[in-house]
Amino acid sequence: MLTLTQALYDQIVEHARKDHPDEACGVVAGPAGTGRPERFIPMLNAARSPTFYEFDSKDLLKLYRELDDRDEDPVIVYHSHTATEAYPSRTDVTYANEPGAHYVLVSTADQDGLGEFQFRSYRIVDGVITEEEVQVVAGY
Structure with a gap:
């Protein structure tokens, strides 16, 4: 089960709605080993596409360095689908490389x-x- 605060839920939804008709994407980080989502990190969809999302490689490298420096894990990896249901596509499954993360789709x-x-x-x-x-x- 994924437990998150109303504030984080609202931030993810707001980001998805703001970037529509393109897919939005981002991460919610939390203290390493806790599985508790705390810090909202909206990312830029480098693909700028209504049917595909891609993290910019430089932004992703910066994010992982920041997570390491702050002793955090990516607890939630989220993105939006703009014309289909919130269910992972084959491409989403292919790119799902964080086995401990919750993959949220809006x-x-x-x-x-x-x-x-x-x-x-x-x-x-x-x-x-x-x-x-x-x-x-x-709240937690």
Whole structure:
């Protein structure tokens, strides 16, 4: 189960809606070994695409150095789908290289009248997708 604060939930949703019609992407970091998401880190979708996201390689290197310096882990890796449901695509599974992370997908298809809003979380390990419950709390 993914537990995150209302504030983090709102930040992820706001980022997804702001970048629509392009996919938004980012990370929520937390203290190493805790699995607790705390620090919201929106990233730039280097692909600038409505159907694909890609972290800029320089930004990603900077992020991982920062995580190491702060003794943090990437607890949530998130991105949005702008015209489809919030379910990992084959490409999403291919790029899921953080076995300890929660992969959050936000569908913003509702903004174009193509579907309803969705916020869903998955574990993706060795190509296997497992959906998990999302619990939003006021604070930890």
